[in-house]
Amino acid sequence: MARSDATNIAIGLSAAVVGLKDQTPLILTIRADGAGDGQDMLPFGPFDPLRHRTFELGLRAFVEAQAGLQIGHVEQLYTFGDRGRHAQPDDKADHVVSVGYLALSRGAAPEDAISAEALKLSGASFQPWYVYFPWEDWRAGRPDVLDQHLLPALFEWASDGDVTKAERLKLAFALDGLVWDDERVLDRYELLYEAGLVNEAAADGRDSRLVTAMFARTGRAMRYDHRRILATAISRLRAKLKYRPLVFELMGDEFTLTELQKTVEALAGRHLHKQNFRRLVEANALVEPTGTTSVQTGGRPAQLFRFRREVLLERPAPGLRV
Amino acid sequence: MARSDATNIAIGLSAAVVGLKDQTPLILTIRADGAGDGQDMLPFGPFDPLRHRTFELGLRAFVEAQAGLQIGHVEQLYTFGDRGRHAQPDDKADHVVSVGYLALSRGAAPEDAISAEALKLSGASFQPWYVYFPWEDWRAGRPDVLDQHLLPALFEWASDGDVTKAERLKLAFALDGLVWDDERVLDRYELLYEAGLVNEAAADGRDSRLVTAMFARTGRAMRYDHRRILATAISRLRAKLKYRPLVFELMGDEFTLTELQKTVEALAGRHLHKQNFRRLVEANALVEPTGTTSVQTGGRPAQLFRFRREVLLERPAPGLRV
DNA sequence: TCAAAAGTGTTATCCTTACACCCATGT
DNA sequence: ACATGGGTGTAAGGATAACACTTTTGA
Numbered sequence: 081m082a083r084s085d086a087t088n089i090a091i092g093l094s095a096a097v098v099g100l101k102d103q104t105p106l107i108l109t110i111r112a113d114g115a116g117d118g119q120d121m122l123p124f125g126p127f128d129p130l131r132h133r134t135f136e137l138g139l140r141a142f143v144e145a146q147a148g149l150q151i152g153h154v155e156q157l158y159t160f161g162d163r164g165r166h167a168q169p170d171d172k173a174d175h176v177v178s179v180g181y182l183a184l185s186r187g188a189a190p191e192d193a194i195s196a197e198a199l200k201l202s203g204a205s206f207q208p209w210y211v212y213f214p215w216e217d218w219r220a221g222r223p224d225v226l227d228q229h230l231l232p233a234l235f236e237w238a239s240d241g242d243v244t245k246a247e248r249l250k251l252a253f254a255l256d257g258l259v260w261d262d263e264r265v266l267d268r269y270e271l272l273y274e275a276g277l278v279n280e281a282a283a284d285g286r287d288s289r290l291v292t293a294m295f296a297r298t299g300r301a302m303r304y305d306h307r308r309i310l311a312t313a314i315s316r317l318r319a320k321l322k323y324r325p326l327v328f329e330l331m332g333d334e335f336t337l338t339e340l341q342k343t344v345e346a347l348a349g350r351h352l353h354k355q356n357f358r359r360l361v362e363a364n365a366l367v368e369p370t371g372t373t374s375v376q377t378g379g380r381p382a383q384l385f386r387f388r389r390e391v392l393l394e395r396p397a398p399g400l401r402v
Numbered sequence: 403m404a405r406s407d408a409t410n411i412a413i414g415l416s417a418a419v420v421g422l423k424d425q426t427p428l429i430l431t432i433r434a435d436g437a438g439d440g441q442d443m444l445p446f447g448p449f450d451p452l453r454h455r456t457f458e459l460g461l462r463a464f465v466e467a468q469a470g471l472q473i474g475h476v477e478q479l480y481t482f483g484d485r486g487r488h489a490q491p492d493d494k495a496d497h498v499v500s501v502g503y504l505a506l507s508r509g510a511a512p513e514d515a516i517s518a519e520a521l522k523l524s525g526a527s528f529q530p531w532y533v534y535f536p537w538e539d540w541r542a543g544r545p546d547v548l549d550q551h552l553l554p555a556l557f558e559w560a561s562d563g564d565v566t567k568a569e570r571l572k573l574a575f576a577l578d579g580l581v582w583d584d585e586r587v588l589d590r591y592e593l594l595y596e597a598g599l600v601n602e603a604a605a606d607g608r609d610s611r612l613v614t615a616m617f618a619r620t621g622r623a624m625r626y627d628h629r630r631i632l633a634t635a636i637s638r639l640r641a642k643l644k645y646r647p648l649v650f651e652l653m654g655d656e657f658t659l660t661e662l663q664k665t666v667e668a669l670a671g672r673h674l675h676k677q678n679f680r681r682l683v684e685a686n687a688l689v690e691p692t693g694t695t696s697v698q699t700g701g702r703p704a705q706l707f708r709f710r711r712e713v714l715l716e717r718p719a720p721g722l723r724v
Numbered sequence: 725t726c727a728a729a730a731g732t733g734t735t736a737t738c739c740t741t742a743c744a745c746c747c748a749t750g751t
Numbered sequence: 752a753c754a755t756g757g758g759t760g761t762a763a764g765g766a767t768a769a770c771a772c773t774t775t776t777g778a
Contacts, residue, residue, distance in 0.1 A: 089411055089451065091483070091499055127483065129411065129497035135483040159481040159501055161413070161449065161457040175451040177413060177499075179481055247715050261718050338730075355732075356768065363766090379729030380775040393569050396583050660757070677759075678741065685739090701756030702748040 091127035092178040093139045094306060096313030097151055099190025100330040103342045104208045106190060107310060110146055111203030112303065120207065122306045123147060127179070139181055147204040148195025152186040152329050157312045160305055180309035182316055188332035209314065210349075212299045212307055216265055216314065218350045226253070229297040230272070237275035262348050263319045269311040272298055280307060318348055323399035325366055328387040336374050336382035337361065344400060352402055364398050366391055413449035414500040415461045416628060418635035419473055421512025422652040425664045426530045428512060429632060432468055433525030434625065442529065444628045445469060449501070461503055469526040470517025474508040474651050479634045482627055502631035504638055510654035531636065532671075534621045534629055538587055538636065540672045548575070551619040552594070559597035584670050585641045591633040594620055602629060640670055645721035647688055650709040658696050658704035659683065666722055674724055686720050688713055 097108035112119040125142040132138035136154055143151055157180040185193065191206050198204045210217040215226050231253065238245040252267040254260040272278045277294055279301035301307060320326055327343055335343075341357045361367055367385035374382045391398040419430035434441040447464040454460035458476050465473055479502040507515065513528050520526045532539040537548050553575065560567040574589040576582040594600045599616055601623035623629060642648055649665055657665075663679045683689055689707040696704045713720040 089413055089449075091411055127411075127499075129483070133484060135481070156480060158478060159457075161451070161501075162455060177449075179483075250715065251718060258718060336730085353768070354730095355770095358731080359767090376729075376776070378777065379727080380731080380777095382730055393572065396573060396580060658757085675741075676757095677743095680758080681740095698749070698756075700750065700754080702750095702758080704757055 088175070090176050091135075092124055092176050093127050093135060093142070093181065094122045094124040094178055094304075094309050095139055095143050095151075095154075095181045095183050096122055096157075096310050097143060097147070097149070097183045097185055098209075098313070098317065098330065099185040099206050100343060100346065101189070101191060101206070103346045105210070105346050106206035107209045107212070107313075108143075108147055108149065108185070108190075108194075109205060109207050109302075111205075119303055120212075120300060120306070121303045122309060123202075123204070124178075124304075124306070135179060135181075139183070143183065146198060146202045148198035149185060149190075149193050149204075151183040153184040153326065155182050155316070156180075157182055157309065157316055160308070178305060178309070180312055182313040184326065184329045186329060188330075207300075209310065212302065212310060213265065213269070213314070214297075214299050215268070216262075216349045218260065218262075219345055225297055229294070230277070233277055233294060234271065234275055237277075260350075262350055263315050265315040265318070266308070266311040269308060273308070278307070280305075321347060321399060322401050323397040325387065325391065325398050325400075327400070328366075331387070334370055334372075334384045334386055336384060337367075338382060340367070340385070344402065348402065357400075357402065360400055360402065364391065364395070364400070366398060366400075410497070412498050413457075414446055414498050415449050415457060415464070415503065416444045416446040416500055416626075416631050417461055417465050417473075417476075417503045417505050418444055418479075418632050419465060419469070419471070419505045419507055420531075420635070420639065420652065421507040421528050422665060422668065423511070423513060423528070425668045427532070427668050428528035429531045429534070429635075430465075430469055430471065430507070430512075430516075431527060431529050431624075433527075441625055442534075442622060442628070443625045444631060445524075445526070446500075446626075446628070457501060457503075461505070465505065468520060468524045470520035471507060471512075471515050471526075473505040475506040475648065477504050477638070478502075479504055479631065479638055482630070500627060500631070502634055504635040506648065506651045508651060510652075529622075531632065534624065534632060535587065535591070535636070536619075536621050537590070538584075538671045540582065540584075541667055547619055551616070552599070555599055555616060556593060556597055559599075582672075584672055585637050587637040587640070588630070588633040591630060595630070600629070602627075643669060643721060644723045645719040647709065647713065647720050647722075649722070650688075653709070656692055656694070656706045656708055658706060659689075660704060662689070662707070666724065670724065679722075679724065682722055682724065686713065686717070686722070688720060688722075 099106040099108065108123060109120045110123055112121060123143050123146045125138070125146075127135060127138050132141060135156070139154065140151060143149055159177060159179045161177045187193070194204050194206070215223050215230060217223060234249055234253070238249050248267070248271060250256055250258065252264050252271055269278070273281050276282065278298045279295045282292070283301075295301065302310065317326065321344060327340065327347070331340065331343060337358055340361065341352055341354065344357070345352055366388060368388050370384045370386055372384045374384055376382060417430075421428040421430065430445060431442045432445055434443065445465050445468045447460070447468075449457060449460050454463060457478070461476065462473060465471055481499060481501045483499045509515070516526050516528070537545050537552060539545060556571055556575070560571050570589070570593060572578055572580065574586050574593055591600070595603050598604065600620045601617045604614070605623075617623070624632065639648065643666060649662065649669070653662065653665060659680055662683065663674055663676065666679070667674055688710060690710050692706045692708055694706045696706050698704060
């Protein structure tokens, strides 16, 4: 059936499964056994067209197998095919093409949904995603690591007179008075990678001119190209929040408006204006009151709301254009 | 090297190469030799990682080979992996995964750029894209074919009580007073496909309850899943016009504002308000006057402009939010 | 009565949309 | 002079962003 005169290509499917707990965005990882540093991986596996009719079915199957977890919304991100960047240990194939997916775990308690066997077998767990991208969390203001470590190192990298480097830096990192664009997560990671400032670049045999102490500043590394897929997932999710009501997949059935705002803030990595956020939610008719109030955490009790699924039919692009 | 116990997968790359002539968006096609009906194809070929380091390099290489054409901007659209939908004639592989790309041909005279040999060999030519999607051109008002043929047939398809069908129809085709969303090209094509109203659905062995006379109303067919890739390309291009200055890749170096507007209208498939369009162009500082005026086509001579490449550095998302 | 968090009112500004009119050229 | 397309001014309405203040609970 298979002929040996053709290059043998395998399709790898990787999923960035997002969850949420205590205003912290989480990402589902598995751990290579006996691993040291930088061995976090996204759940992934080979696509076998004989077993699964579509990519999506294959993906759901092995997220289920590796984490014992059901996922809700799934969407394709990007297919990475370049040589060298993400070799995977598959002796059957000469070349692995990896298709990245964004997936959302359903409900408010993702960690409890991981099955005990899966935890044993694959070391599945949810990790806060800002562990991998510390410079993407602006909720408490501009992260110090940017001005103290990242930008100086990036400036040095771009100081060779190559103007395109300087231009890309300017746009991705909001230099010269530009506003920080929370969606450019991938652009920023790619620049750090090219500058040799993240661990993966060294692992891939790149010219790394900086000592490994730098890697402690640039977040936890992942195996293969999984951190790149995660960056793509965060970019996409942040973009899509603005015109699709995806947040509600990550919330419980009932929630207060403040909880909703904190969740959006956690995902977008920035602080939002309370009144304007509420006006936006109301204007888009995204929620309806349940009539009950929450057990408060010290203060005035808050009204509880639920997602109005009907908006999906009413408006073409319901979201939170913040 | 290759082992015969694994399913053999091939990667197919397909490109939707967009050009423009006389306010008509064009798409580069090749023709199967001795072909009858529905044999238009996008330029495509297998990805061989031994010959090309990245997808994009492979893609450029065989667009060059099949059409003798240089392409400018290239971006990945989507990777289609579902069985049955797009079998391709490759005896070396059990399954073909197809990665679709959007590409823009450079300059104002794409047809002249096709080499004579390529035309002979592969029948390469540029076709108006609305030939494949007649219902997407609203420049002269709402297309008659919608109310006369497509919607009645779609209503019949959705009349089985399945509410999700009705909901999807409503959003994709702007029923019940919703506004037509020019970006939902793929959604609309997929609905027509599922309803068995396009030729490809019949070719794929689907249950086609309607006579083939309908196919004359639903545009020219393409081989494999190429029309789906084209629909994806148009969707993406229309979306991206709004926040990236892609139009200028399809224009000559100098142009009048009316030419620019007509071009955007051709791509977006709808009429734009003249003054507001001009204000938008000016507000975003997308162009600068050359100081010269055009040889007019009967009327007051128009000022000529050129694209201000600097905007790419000045603003994060320069485009024509129309 | 005070801390903590929920919830509201109001204004200045900008952007969008639409209106209608004038200008420069060839025939 | 008039047809043809180029080019502009202006005002209404809505969306946005920022201001600061009141309300309801638990301790």
